[in-house]
Amino acid sequence: MVQIAADALGCQVKPGGLSGTPSHTAYHPRWYRERVSTYWWLWKWRYLKFVLRELSSVPVAYFVTLTLVQVHALSDGPQAYADFQRWMTHPVFLTLNAISFLFVLFHTVTWFNLAPRAIVVRLRGKRVPEFLIAGSNYAAWLVISAAVAWLILRS
Amino acid sequence: MAETIKLEVTRYAPERHQAPTSQSFEVPYRKDWVVLDALNYIKDNLDGSLSYRWSCRMGICGSCGMMVNGEPKLTCATFLSKYAPGPVRVEPLRYFPVVRDLIIEMTDFMAKLRSVKPWIIREEEKPLSEGEYLQTPEQLDTYKQFSMCINCMLCYAACPVYGLDPLFSGPAAIALAQRYNLDSRDQGAEERMGILSQHAGIWGCTFVGECTRVCPKHVDPAGAIQQYKLTAAKEWFKSLLMPWGAK
Numbered sequence: 001m002v003q004i005a006a007d008a009l010g011c012q013v014k015p016g017g018l019s020g021t022p023s024h025t026a027y028h029p030r031w032y033r034e035r036v037s038t039y040w041w042l043w044k045w046r047y048l049k050f051v052l053r054e055l056s057s058v059p060v061a062y063f064v065t066l067t068l069v070q071v072h073a074l075s076d077g078p079q080a081y082a083d084f085q086r087w088m089t090h091p092v093f094l095t096l097n098a099i100s101f102l103f104v105l106f107h108t109v110t111w112f113n114l115a116p117r118a119i120v121v122r123l124r125g126k127r128v129p130e131f132l133i134a135g136s137n138y139a140a141w142l143v144i145s146a147a148v149a150w151l152i153l154r155s
Numbered sequence: 156m157a158e159t160i161k162l163e164v165t166r167y168a169p170e171r172h173q174a175p176t177s178q179s180f181e182v183p184y185r186k187d188w189v190v191l192d193a194l195n196y197i198k199d200n201l202d203g204s205l206s207y208r209w210s211c212r213m214g215i216c217g218s219c220g221m222m223v224n225g226e227p228k229l230t231c232a233t234f235l236s237k238y239a240p241g242p243v244r245v246e247p248l249r250y251f252p253v254v255r256d257l258i259i260e261m262t263d264f265m266a267k268l269r270s271v272k273p274w275i276i277r278e279e280e281k282p283l284s285e286g287e288y289l290q291t292p293e294q295l296d297t298y299k300q301f302s303m304c305i306n307c308m309l310c311y312a313a314c315p316v317y318g319l320d321p322l323f324s325g326p327a328a329i330a331l332a333q334r335y336n337l338d339s340r341d342q343g344a345e346e347r348m349g350i351l352s353q354h355a356g357i358w359g360c361t362f363v364g365e366c367t368r369v370c371p372k373h374v375d376p377a378g379a380i381q382q383y384k385l386t387a388a389k390e391w392f393k394s395l396l397m398p399w400g401a402k
Contacts, residue, residue, distance in 0.1 A: 029169055032252065032253040033253070034249075036250070046368075050361075114364070117367075118378070
């Protein structure tokens with residue numbers, strides 16, 4: 001019973017623990033359950049892509065923190081802000097920011113591509129096609145990016 | 156001599172083996188044969204002790220799901236020609252306990268399926284004299300896709316979340332819960348929300364999306380789960396903003 005209950009729950013019963021691992025009998029079948037490898041995501045591109053997508057949240061958090069530091073430097077006056085700008089030209093930050101930017105792009109594109117699966121819009125009883133949902137996300141991204149670029153570059 | 160193709164089939168006899176092993180069989184290679192035909196050929200001509208589940212041969216019963224070259228497939232709908240010149244690796248569905256050879260234990264899935272109450276729940280049944288519960292084609296269309304599930308469990312074998320956390324309700328069970336939630340005749344959405352808005356329910360899903368890709372009936376369980384998450388989040392906000400409206 002212990003083994004059956006443990007198998008049903010996916011636990012491992014240690015040999016020697018409790019009454020030991022029971023062997024197979026007609027009324028007590030011994031199921032074989034394979035352990036999932038820690039590296040299950042490494043050998044298939046689709047799983048690797050998923051893990052990279054999940055990991056991309058770290059660079060997103062990094063950029064948010066960096067923006068907060070930038071705002072803080074701005075509030076501390078011109079000298080602090082000039083120091084901040086000088087750090088950002090350091091090769092370590094340049095590399096880190098370039099890698100983070102690629103991850104954030106990956107995050108954005110995969111997020112927009114998945115959006116139509118979660119958002120179901122019905123117009124006159126018909127489901128709005130997936131490309132229109134994803135397309136409106138991309139369009140909003142472009143418009144907001146253009147607006148931000150205009151705000152920064154107008155001077 | 157007729158052309159043949161090699162099948163590497165997982166064998167496991169619990170009374171004799173400590174762990175599953177692989178056995179090779181040469182079977183005739185025919186363009187119109189699916190993997191299930193090759194397994195039937197082995198059982199009829201080469202080794203009658205090979206155990207596996209199958210029934211309808213036409214992608215309806217959902218019995219013959221196995222891993223073919225590492226991918227969850229209905230073996231009745233997977234042609235040998237796709238894997239020519241071979242070899243073709245046939246294994247039991249991943250993440251389930253193996254009973255014998257290619258047969259997996261499905262009690263866990265059945266229990267999960269029951270737990271989400273995949274049937275029409277009414278607060279009060281109307282009397283027979285009032286006739287059927289009518290439904291428009293649009294109302295049918297909202298849940299029809301999710302009703303195509305044949306319980307073949309390929310989505311569970313594709314879901315690493317289920318593999319790592321066996322308590323996770325899993326793709327098919329949640330998709331079927333959503334099928335009844337979206338049915339205009341059903342009034343059990345709130346009851347199911349209590350069961351599925353837990354960590355082992357919808358929030359266990361990390362949206363790997365493989366369940367949808369392997370589904371032979373194009374059910375899109377990943378979509379169903381994300382839509383359910385959206386509904387659950389909306390309900391939570393509603394109860395936060397209007398606590399007096401909560402039942």
